[in-house]
Amino acid sequence: MIGGNAFPKIPTLVWPEGIDEVPSDWLRYLVVWTNVATSSAYEYAKILRPFLRFCRMRGRSWESVDDEFLIFWRERLRRSSTVADGRVNNCLSVVFSFYRWAEETGYLRFHVGIYDISELPPYVDVRRFPISAKKIFGKGRHGSTSVSWVTPLTISVSRSSKGRRHTPNDVETMMIHEVAADREFGERNTLMYSWAEETGARRAEILRLRKSDLPTARQLAVGDNEDDKWPIDIVRKGGGMWMILAPAELLRMTWDWIGGGRADLVRRCRGEIHGYYEPDEVFISSMTGMPLHEDSLTTLAKRDFAMANVQKASLHRLRAKYCVEMIQALVDALFDGGLVVGSTSSWVETILTMASERMGHMSPMSLHPYLNFVLDRKIRAAEATRAQSMKSDIRLLNRQRTALRRTVELHAHLRDVAESIERDDGNETARLIRQLQIEVNEYNGKRSQSEQR
Structure with missing residues (x-):
């Protein structure tokens, strides 16, 4: 509870000796003050935590990190794993954003070079900022000019090495569905893929879909037009509302899953898990009976896309x-x-x-x-x-x-x-x-x- 309002699922970094307060404050700031989705904050936490663990393993406090150490970490990422250069740049940008916030809020002082020369007192050497920064300019939505600071340590990625993401065609999509349908809980998995394909919903939006959001089976039975599309309000990325148009046949398939495979999972969880209650979300975990986690959906899709031999593609x-x-x-x-x-x-x-x-x-x-x-x-x-x-x-x-x-x-x-x-x-x-x-x-x-x- 912050200011009398509930903010569930804000990620917090915890070490054996307790909460890592400053990084956790940053994640809390992102959600509460800048309205970043908790799912996005969680992704930032998954980048920041390994970096801070890297600092701890080398006996380096986070306040003492400089460009040399950031380059050392960057090169370790590139050489000791299969992380692509684009992902390395993204990790650098997230870590830099944390340090920029720490500088702006006073956790650090004249440590990150996010200053114009005219703003600095005479005793500060502009050439000695431990973490350097580069000013960039951009255009706002209504033609206004915006100013921001970024790290200059990112890797130059050539266009040829970026690799273009592939959009599956109809034949490839059919193969993905066939592979998914042959696996355990295939009815659930292929249905989630269909919601992405037929409505354009994102991963998080699919998993937030609730039974109470859907038109009832009786309402669907009354409609005689197979081409009908039903408006459904869902919570979009960032917490706002968005309306998607779901085909009637997709909704019938969803109710078939709710009354069949999902109902079987709910009965099993009630018998095996003490105090279990059925959630309103449509897509639930086969292990816990609770709403399926986004990472689980990503893992399932990655496996099925690979088995269908659809390269450079994902659920998105x-x-x-x-x-x-x-x-x-x-x-x-x-x-x-x-x-x-x-x-x-x-x-x-x-x-x-x-x-x-x-x-x-x-x-x-x-x-x-x-x-x-x-x-x-x-x-x-x-x-x-x-x-x-x-x-x-x-x-x-x-x-x-x-x-x-x-x-x-x-x-x-x-x-x-x-x-x-x-x-x-x-x-x-x-x-x-x-x-x-x-x-x-x-x-x-x-x-x-x-x-x-």
Whole structure:
């Protein structure tokens, strides 16, 4: 309880001798003051805790860490594990954010270089900050300029080494579902994947889904349109509310799981766990009967994607697949005349804004790569269609050229016949007419065989 309000699930770092107060204060600050989701704070804790353990193993207090030690830790991450450079940079950024907060709140003093020269007293040497910082400028949502400080110790990652994440296609998605369905609790797992694929919901949003959020089985039975989509309010990342549209068939499958496999898990937990109570969340753990943890869902998806041989993809890429399909539908509607663009906005802005509203994205521009992907695919399809059309045109032109050549040859023969008649050369005229008759018969025979084929 903080200020009379409940903040459950704030992560706290604990060592054998007790709570690590300063890092725990930072995690509490993130959730309470900056409204960071507890799931995000938990991810930060999973980065900060190994770093602080690294400090303890080397007898280094967190207050004495400097650039040299950070580089030492960075290189140990790169060389002693399979951590990618992008992940190393992310870890450095999280640790730097902790130190920047410690400097701003007075836990440290002139230790992190987040100052302009004009702000420093004369006795501070600007070249001797133990932890260096770099100022960056950015544009706000309404054109305002924002200033921030970042660590300059991150690794330069080339575009080729980053690796592009893969969005599964329909065939690959089917393989993922088949692999998941063949495993224990496959009905639950493939259903969670379907919620990501069919609604674009995030991992945390899927796991927050409750029975009380769903339309009842009676309501679904009344609807006779299989294409109906039901609006469902769910708690989104950051604690806000977001509405997703769930297909009726997906909801029927969910109720089948609730009345079948989930009900079996609940009965077993009631018999084996003293004081067990059934949660309202739809997706529960097979071990505890309580809501499934996000890390468990990540592990299940990672295993099933690997077994289906879908590389460079994760559960979140099913959400990306939904996003691509939605933008594809908007683009098709635009080109077919079914999407109206306002007089004060461009068609790109209209599509990205509509897509961001449906996906629960704060920034429409974050979906720009998906629009580029859809347009690129549409262009390639158009080029393929055009190439096929050109092949057809070439075939028709060849046929027309052949017909014209025969016509020209026929006219040449008729000219020769006319000239022989004018010369009153009966024998030559008869020969030319017989030759013309033979060639006409041959041409008609070849044409008949071609039409039969």
